[in-house]
Amino acid sequence: MKKVFSLALGILAVCGILWFGVYHLSQSQGPVTTKNTLNLYNWGDYIDPQLITKFEKQTGYHVQYETFDSNEAMFTKIKQGGTPYDLAVPSDYMIEKMRKANLLLPIDRKKLTNFKYLSADFLNKSFDPKNRYSIPYFWGTLGIIYNDQQVKASEVQHWNDLWNPKWKGQLMLVDSARDIMGLTLISQGHSVNTTNLAEMEAAQRKLDQLSGNVKAIVADEIKLYMIQNEAPIAVTWSGEASEMLAANSHLHYVVPSEGSNLWFDNMVIPKTAKNKKAAYAFMNFMLEPENAAKNAEYVGYATPNEAAVKLLPAAVRNDKQFYPANSTIDKLEVYQDLGQTKVEQYNDLFLKFKMFRQ
Amino acid sequence: MKKTRSFFMVPYLVWIALFVIAPLILILYQSLTNNQGQFTLQNYVTYGTSWTYLKMTINSFWYALLITAVTLLISYPTAYFLSKTKRQQLWLLLIILPTWINLLLKAYAFIGLLSRSGTVNQFLTFIGVGPKQLLFTDFSFLLVASYIEIPFMILPIYNAIVQLDPALINASRDLGATNLQTFTKVVFPLTISGVKAGIQAVFIPSLSLFMITRLIGGNRVITLGTAIEEHFLTTMNWGMGSTIGVVLIVMMFIMMALTNDRKKKRQEVLPNEKSEG
Numbered sequence: 001m002k003k004v005f006s007l008a009l010g011i012l013a014v015c016g017i018l019w020f021g022v023y024h025l026s027q028s029q030g031p032v033t034t035k036n037t038l039n040l041y042n043w044g045d046y047i048d049p050q051l052i053t054k055f056e057k058q059t060g061y062h063v064q065y066e067t068f069d070s071n072e073a074m075f076t077k078i079k080q081g082g083t084p085y086d087l088a089v090p091s092d093y094m095i096e097k098m099r100k101a102n103l104l105l106p107i108d109r110k111k112l113t114n115f116k117y118l119s120a121d122f123l124n125k126s127f128d129p130k131n132r133y134s135i136p137y138f139w140g141t142l143g144i145i146y147n148d149q150q151v152k153a154s155e156v157q158h159w160n161d162l163w164n165p166k167w168k169g170q171l172m173l174v175d176s177a178r179d180i181m182g183l184t185l186i187s188q189g190h191s192v193n194t195t196n197l198a199e200m201e202a203a204q205r206k207l208d209q210l211s212g213n214v215k216a217i218v219a220d221e222i223k224l225y226m227i228q229n230e231a232p233i234a235v236t237w238s239g240e241a242s243e244m245l246a247a248n249s250h251l252h253y254v255v256p257s258e259g260s261n262l263w264f265d266n267m268v269i270p271k272t273a274k275n276k277k278a279a280y281a282f283m284n285f286m287l288e289p290e291n292a293a294k295n296a297e298y299v300g301y302a303t304p305n306e307a308a309v310k311l312l313p314a315a316v317r318n319d320k321q322f323y324p325a326n327s328t329i330d331k332l333e334v335y336q337d338l339g340q341t342k343v344e345q346y347n348d349l350f351l352k353f354k355m356f357r358q
Numbered sequence: 359m360k361k362t363r364s365f366f367m368v369p370y371l372v373w374i375a376l377f378v379i380a381p382l383i384l385i386l387y388q389s390l391t392n393n394q395g396q397f398t399l400q401n402y403v404t405y406g407t408s409w410t411y412l413k414m415t416i417n418s419f420w421y422a423l424l425i426t427a428v429t430l431l432i433s434y435p436t437a438y439f440l441s442k443t444k445r446q447q448l449w450l451l452l453i454i455l456p457t458w459i460n461l462l463l464k465a466y467a468f469i470g471l472l473s474r475s476g477t478v479n480q481f482l483t484f485i486g487v488g489p490k491q492l493l494f495t496d497f498s499f500l501l502v503a504s505y506i507e508i509p510f511m512i513l514p515i516y517n518a519i520v521q522l523d524p525a526l527i528n529a530s531r532d533l534g535a536t537n538l539q540t541f542t543k544v545v546f547p548l549t550i551s552g553v554k555a556g557i558q559a560v561f562i563p564s565l566s567l568f569m570i571t572r573l574i575g576g577n578r579v580i581t582l583g584t585a586i587e588e589h590f591l592t593t594m595n596w597g598m599g600s601t602i603g604v605v606l607i608v609m610m611f612i613m614m615a616l617t618n619d620r621k622k623k624r625q626e627v628l629p630n631e632k633s634e635g
Contacts, residue, residue, distance in 0.1 A: 072591050169491065175577060177592065216494040216576025221469070230474045230493070340393055344593045351588065352410050355417075355580050 037062045038278040041078075041088040043265070044069060046138075048298035055285050061278045078103055084274040087282055092264045093178075095134050096127040096337035104133040105269045111280045114287035121326075122304035125264065125334050134266035135283055136304035138296070140238035141262060141324065141332060142179050143255040147248075150232035158256045159187035162233070163210055171213045172222055172234035177350035178335055179261065180207065180217075183235065186259045186333075193336045197345065204349040208356045217354060226251060237263070238322055242300035245321075253321040255328055262332030264304075382607070388600035401601035411585065415605065418581040421499070422564035428504045429560050430553065433511035437552075438545075440512070441519045450516070457509050465573045468502050469493065472574075494576030502574045503567060510563075511556040518552025519545075554617040562610045582606055
């Protein structure tokens with residue numbers, strides 16, 4: 001008994017010392033108050049860390065960077081309102097959902113002096129008309145990535161090419177209901193935002209035919225697998241693709257010309273914001289062409305900042321894989337928030353496809 | 359004395375109430391509400407009438423059964439010979455060691471081993487068989503899941519075998535039983551409690567594996583865990599997710615009941631046995 005007691009005491013003492021150490025460390029970085037802190041809620045590895053340091057030096061604000069790995073997780077956390085996030089970076093359909101749930105504060109354009117640098121192509125989209133609540137951060141597409149050692153460029157220019165029996169067991173898909181259902185809908189000439197159940201079910205039946213070609217339906221691991229030549233073809237997002245291309249020179253990315261998804265990650269001020277001044281300072285800082293260009297080069301996604309694009313190296317700027325031609329951009333569709341029932345129908349149909357085995 | 363004892367029970371009771379009973383009640387409550395928070399049985403109706411969910415349930419059960427069978431087949435002989443070796447503590451440590459490593463790390467290590475350019479395929483190419491598709495198959499899923507669960511099967515069986523009185527084996531031999539008869543009539547029946555504990559420890563977690571189904575199975579293997587993840591993280595229909603959770607819990611209770619009942623009967627037959635594995 002005595003031994004157990006001293007052991008328990010020892011553990012408590014160690015905990016105490018560790019807690020004291022942590023407390024001391026956080027104190028040495030200066031007192032943290034809502035006045036001088038910006039609580040930034042963003043995707044993991046989605047900003048050049050040097051920019052945060054630069055922002056802190058320039059403005060004197062202290063940045064608390066917290067990350068999330070899915071829009072839904074972020075939504076839940078902001079809805080519960082435990083942490084006073086001043087700025088978040090959700091994707092398009094989630095902005096619409098948050099807007100409907102009254103979780104966003106309107107953005108005062110007058111305080112946003114650098115708004116003028118944004119390209120009109122990426123403003124005023126259906127999820128946030130007139131950009132009352134959100135400011136574009138990055139944008140991108142959904143497309144096909146292939147390895148030129150096994151696949152000729154001419155063989156995978158369109159979504160329908162994925163159904164070619166030649167690719168039996170060769171294809172990797174992202175585990176995302178809207179994206180995979182969406183590309184099938186486009187291949188059938190329908191909108192990615194259709195709420196017509198007959199069209200959705202037809203898409204699922206067409207997807208079932210794809211089942212034999214599918215090697216795996218995975219998430220972030222696609223990056224690893226494509227780089228290691230595990231599969232010759234995959235469907236993924238442009239941002240992920242740019243990282244894969246950087247690591248394996250045999251990979252190429254195609255946005256099918258018949259259309260695809262256009263997605264956005266936009267900056268918003270959630271209702272939980274305590275320091276709006278810092279949030280505006282940060283948005284203006286990130287819209288500064290020089291900073292936006294630096295960030296785009298670091299993250300590898302496409303920037304909506306027209307002035308920043310001009311600052312990028314010509315090889316990046318003219319890369320049709322990530323800055324597609326205007327004729328293609330015109331055909332891209334943004335996801336709309338279709339409401340709970342339809343979202344579930346999409347996911348149920350996708351689940352059916354995942355369970356389908358020939 | 360009695361008072362101090364009940365005082366020491368307080369942390370345990372608080373823990374159980376907060377982290378076992380309360381979550382279970384919450385799951386049950388969630389499963390009986392829809393997204394608007396109204397009371398409904400709709401989730402259960404959806405579950406019961408959807409061929410997708412029923413098929414998924416059968417899938418989960420089937421794969422959990424396979425994993426349990428594979429681990430049991432490997433574990434029993436392993437535990438048996440382990441109990442006969444010298445340096446048992448060292449061998450045991452080696453078996454327990456992998457459980458200290460994070461599940462995800464182990465899964466990623468298997469990706470490295472089984473992928474097209476992985477070690478196993480390099481070996482297959484070397485001996486002239488040529489590279490094979492290993493990842494994203496039933497085989498690789500069973501292999502990795504069994505690998506992860508195996509220590510939880512070996513340990514209870516090993517404990518049961520070690521507690522077996524060697525005198526019983528000697529007696530059986532003296533009475534003329536062959537090795538095989540000694541094993542089937544004496545050793546195995548007396549260590550069945552360990553086997554049952556092992557089955558509980560392996561079958562129940564196997565029902566709801568979901569990281570492995572995606573990382574190693576490439577979502578070609580779909581279990582109920584996949585559906586729960588989807589309902590909580592993508593569709594945000596917590597009610598439906600909880601309903602599937604309740605189904606899993608019920609399956610677990612059935613499994614517990616099946617493996618506990620016979621133990622009692624055995625205790626009646628052998629009232630003198632004091633300790634159980």
